[in-house]
Amino acid sequence: MLGMLRALWAYRGFILGSVKREFQSKYRNSLLGAAWTVLNPLAMIVVYTVIFARVMHARLPGVDSSFAYSIHLCAGVLPWGMFVEIVSRAQNAFIENANMIKKLSFPRLCLPVIVVVNALVNFVIVFGLFTAFLIITGNFPGVVFLAVIPLLILLTLFGIGLGITLGVLNVFFRDVGQFFGIVLNFWFWLTPIVYSVDILPKAIQSGMRFNPMAPLIESFQVVMMQASWPDWSQLWFVTVLGVGLCLAGFSLFRKHAGEMVDEL
Structure with missing residues (x-):
């Protein structure tokens, strides 16, 4: 593990250069440039707000308006x-x-690192504007906002662990990527993003504990909506799963690195 970290550090220039080139090429010949990073999620939020706000805000605890539902x-x-x-x-x-x-x-592991850094850059841009919006409108949660940092670390750990594991498998079984794209669509609606767990039947609420993203997303919403610290005890499952997937992904990668080149 230490050897991997040293190798990644030695190639930090390659990683940062790749991130910069990818960000620039993504918006080359685009009139709005990096604004698309904001416009895409904003469009989704506007659509969901228009469709669900009137139906959902009356049923969500602490949400009494379309404005609050947007947050x-x-x-x-x-x-x-x-x-x-x-x-x-x-x-x-x-x-x-x-x-x-x-x-x-x-080092081939530079590639997942580049993915993470790019995702973090895009997230910081959008979430930074969201934070500025909260400050301007007087809805900034205060010191509990610092909880976003460990939540982001946990989200990244789980995401990259799952991504690397799927990435190695996808080299040998190309259906993995196609199938998981379908899984993500279902996973979104099975996660309390546009709704709250509290409005679901008790049987489904108990089943939510098997969805690792459910308590993680809820934690972000608790910080932003209730200005409260999340219940860290509810995040043990996604923490264990994230660490387990990272170890499994690195193990698969090290074991099959040579074979992967032949398959590619």
């Missing part, structure tokens, strides 16, 4: 978007960079 949505949609970006891009990182892997000598 509830932002607190869930933005972290979810970062999670999806990390997992979706990490599962295709080795395939999309097949030519570079075959031609250049560099």
Whole structure:
């Protein structure tokens, strides 16, 4: 593990350069440029607010207006978007960079790191604007906002662990990426983002404990909506799962690194 970290640190220039090039190429020849990073999630939030606000805000505790429901949505949609970006891009990182892997000598784990840094940059831009909005409107949660940092670390850990595991499997079984794209669509609606767990039947509420993203998203919403510290005890499952997936992903990668080059 220490050897991997030293190798990644030695190639930090390569990682940062790749992040910069990818960010620039993403918005090259685009009139709005990086504004699309904000417009895409904003459009989703506006649509969900228009569709669900009147139905949901009366049934969500502490949500008594469309404005409050929009904050509830932002607190869930933005972290979810970062999670999806990390997992979706990490599962295709080795395939999309097949030519570079075959031609250049560099630590292959640089690729998932580049994915994470890119996702964090995009998230900081959007979430920073959301935070500014909360401050301007007088809805900033105060010191409990610091809870976002460990929640982000946990979200990243789980996302990259799952992404690397799927990324290695996807090299050998290309259906993995296609199938997981479908899973993500169902996973979104099975996670309390546009609704609250409290409005669900008791049987379904108890089943939510098997969804690792449910308590994580709820924690973001508790911080933003209730200005309260999250219940850290509810996050043990996603923590254990995130660490387990990271270990499994690194183990799979080290074991099959040579075979992956042949498959690519």
